Amino acid sequence: SAVISQKPSRDICQRGTSLTIQCQVDSQVTMMFWYRQQPGQSLTLIATANQGSEATYESGFVIDKFPISRPNLTFSTLTVSNMSPEDSSIYLCSVTGGNEKLFFGSGTQLSVL
């Protein structure tokens, strides 16, 4: 499976600020996915990011709040904008490997005060 690294691993942020999360993969992948896991909850897909095209957002998530970049086949960023305490979650980057199985990055634990 691919090695997926995320930065930062955790952060504590002030209300109203923005945080950009980076996701680096050790191999080229076509599709990258960003998931959110709220405290003690399940995983919810935020958006799918393909290189060279706009990200596709799931219901309840919008580009202005969660802008995504996908500049090449090994890297993506997710920005959480104008944060509120409700944005406190673990954000997970994920990719489908050569066998199309989904693997998750190490996650970014975000706390908003």
Add this chain to the structure above:
Amino acid sequence: GENVEQHPSTLSVQEGDSAVIKCTYSDSASNYFPWYKQELGKRPQLIIDIRSNVGEKKDQRIAVTLNKTAKHFSLHITETQPEDSAVYFCAASIGGSQGNLIFGKGTKLSVKP
């Protein structure tokens, strides 16, 4: 919208006993059903998966069964060990995309020595 129901939410078993977790899904187009194990503070790890053209799959102590007609699938863990203690998530693909998954709410499994 699409939905995955998972039961039970918590499960406690004695070491050596079997554990069964059940899920139902709503999207008839779902064709891929993975199971993830998440230990506290760690990323979800894929433990087994099944595609819609298969009714059962086994990997050592873990097995998954799928009833596509009834839209049910289940995880079976035999000879449970304390290290099996974790939260388990079932998921179903949205349409034909194996990276675009809808997750169940999770089952917290506790295996008592």
